[in-house]
Amino acid sequence: MQTVKMVITGPFSAGKTEFISSVSEIDVVTTERKISSDAERVKEETTVAMDFGRITVDDDLVLYLFGTPGQRRFDFMWEILSEGMLGFIVLVDSVRPETFREAKHILEVFRGYASTPYVVAANKQDLPDAWSPEDLRIALKIEKDIKVLACVARDKESVKTVLLELLYSILENMQGDEA
Amino acid sequence: MALKGNLRDFSTTQLLNLVNLARKTGKLTINGLSENASLYFREGRLVYAATNAQEGHLAAMLLKTGKLTREQADAINNQAANSSDRVMGKYLMDARLVSRDDIVQGVKDYMLEIVYDLFTWTDGDFFFEQDALPANDRITVPLNLDNVILEGSRRIEQFEKLQDELPDLGIIALKITDKPLRDVKLTQDDWRVISHIHPRNSVKQIAMNNNMDEFQIRKIVYGMLQAGLVEIIRPEGLEQKKTIAPITRAGRKAASQSPAEKRSVVTKLIDRIRRI
Numbered sequence: 001m002q003t004v005k006m007v008i009t010g011p012f013s014a015g016k017t018e019f020i021s022s023v024s025e026i027d028v029v030t031t032e033r034k035i036s037s038d039a040e041r042v043k044e045e046t047t048v049a050m051d052f053g054r055i056t057v058d059d060d061l062v063l064y065l066f067g068t069p070g071q072r073r074f075d076f077m078w079e080i081l082s083e084g085m086l087g088f089i090v091l092v093d094s095v096r097p098e099t100f101r102e103a104k105h106i107l108e109v110f111r112g113y114a115s116t117p118y119v120v121a122a123n124k125q126d127l128p129d130a131w132s133p134e135d136l137r138i139a140l141k142i143e144k145d146i147k148v149l150a151c152v153a154r155d156k157e158s159v160k161t162v163l164l165e166l167l168y169s170i171l172e173n174m175q176g177d178e179a
Numbered sequence: 180m181a182l183k184g185n186l187r188d189f190s191t192t193q194l195l196n197l198v199n200l201a202r203k204t205g206k207l208t209i210n211g212l213s214e215n216a217s218l219y220f221r222e223g224r225l226v227y228a229a230t231n232a233q234e235g236h237l238a239a240m241l242l243k244t245g246k247l248t249r250e251q252a253d254a255i256n257n258q259a260a261n262s263s264d265r266v267m268g269k270y271l272m273d274a275r276l277v278s279r280d281d282i283v284q285g286v287k288d289y290m291l292e293i294v295y296d297l298f299t300w301t302d303g304d305f306f307f308e309q310d311a312l313p314a315n316d317r318i319t320v321p322l323n324l325d326n327v328i329l330e331g332s333r334r335i336e337q338f339e340k341l342q343d344e345l346p347d348l349g350i351i352a353l354k355i356t357d358k359p360l361r362d363v364k365l366t367q368d369d370w371r372v373i374s375h376i377h378p379r380n381s382v383k384q385i386a387m388n389n390n391m392d393e394f395q396i397r398k399i400v401y402g403m404l405q406a407g408l409v410e411i412i413r414p415e416g417l418e419q420k421k422t423i424a425p426i427t428r429a430g431r432k433a434a435s436q437s438p439a440e441k442r443s444v445v446t447k448l449i450d451r452i453r454r455i
């Protein structure tokens with residue numbers, strides 16, 4: 001049995017849990033355990049805080065979707081979550097410009113962990129105040145070769161499109177590596 | 180689709196940069212703490228500016244920018260208060276009070292004064308109305324935003340703002356973009372910085388080479404970055420953090436797979452997600 005994973009990251013309340021819930025075949029496991037004073041010396045091992053979803057392909061292959069914890073105090077989990085990922089998605093809350101700087105920061109940190117492909121999803125496009133993907137690309141200074149996609153995390157079809165676009169980028173990247 | 184927020188989160192420099200790059204047409208309203216401003220753009224160029232404190236009629240603009248005296252402006256306002264700026268402009272030229280160039284320069288100076296001031300605003304809700312244009316009778320002069328951004332960012336006085344945009348000067352280098360430099364007005368200091376740009380020179384080194392302090396170099400680099408003249412790269416010789424070797428069992432398996440196997444995994448995932 002092979003498992004592969006993708007990481008869904010982004011600022012607090014960007015819609016990561018919603019995104020994973022829309023396509024996961026299991027209820028999204030959201031875990032967050034308080035750090036008890038006893039446990040503090042081994043923080044990393046006792047604190048679990050992330051979203052976890054699953055898509056089974058066949059008997060031999062399963063895709064896991066991991067959502068990073070939104071709160072800053074769980075930053076130390078990012079690196080662990082990013083190990084061995086196939087690619088990652090940066091979700092941006094398109095109606096809250098106060099989170100753009102944070103989104104860019106998270107993007108850069110994940111890019112530093114691994115050179116895997118990624119896409120940026122401009123979430124909450126159903127809301128009237130949403131910044132357009134084109135404006136977000138400029139606001140976040142996303143390079144031309146990276147996709148910035150419109151997204152509504154509540155809408156399964158929209159989430160599928162974002163996942164597929166990431167997979168297409170991964171495929172392209174593989175072909176590029178071999179050439 | 181909207182473009183709204185607060186300058187605390189998205190600065191005047193960033194806003195103008197966005198309008199410039201996206202070649203936007205419309206009206207940007209900024210409600211500052213003590214004043215409100217409206218800027219109008221056509222295809223990414225500034226064409227008109229006004230604030231609630233300064234009504235942007237031609238006589239007032241020309242008075243403000245020294246093309247008309249107070250007496251002349253008052254006389255004109257009395258005689259032709261209700262005529263449009265275009266009509267008034269023609270009247271002023273016919274009366275040989277001002278030349279066409281005076282009018283163009285006056286409108287330009289007036290706009291620049293308003294827009295440069297906006298770079299010092301740190302708080303204020305903004306809001307962009309796509310495709311809104313200034314009233315028909317107004318005299319508009321199109322201004323390229325590259326220069327406005329470059330000059331405006333020199334007026335930023337908050338060190339924190341600059342600190343935010345460019346974190347650690349020791350670990351970034353610059354690259355000149357393919358945007359033509361000849362269309363923009365660079366200062367001597369800009370040129371001094373440009374002459375030291377090299378993939379092996381961190382920004383910190385560039386500053387040292389030029390005897391510039393941190394605030395100076397940040398200001399210059401910030402302006403050039405926002406105007407799209409340079410971009411940030413990692414200095415050569417500074418290794419990017421190594422990709423973490425996959426250590427999970429799944430990871431190890433993936434690492435030992437052939438390219439064809441890896442590709443087949445991705446294709447399977449694509450097929451599966453399409454069927455959800």
Ligand SMILES: Nc1nc2c(ncn2[C@@H]2O[C@H](COP(=O)(O)OP(=O)(O)OP(=O)(O)O)[C@@H](O)[C@H]2O)c(=O)[nH]1
Nearest residue numbers: 011012013014015016017018070123124152153154
């Ligand atoms: N209108 C709209 N609301 C959304 C969308 N996606 C998420 N939301 C809402 O945004 C809020 C935050 O969504 P979550 O999925 O909890 O965000 P998160 O990124 O998991 O948040 P943290 O884990 O706390 O960082 C919730 O109220 C969601 O219902 C969307 O596409 N459109």
Ligand SMILES: [Mg+2]
Nearest residue numbers: 016017051070
């Ligand atoms: Mg969540």
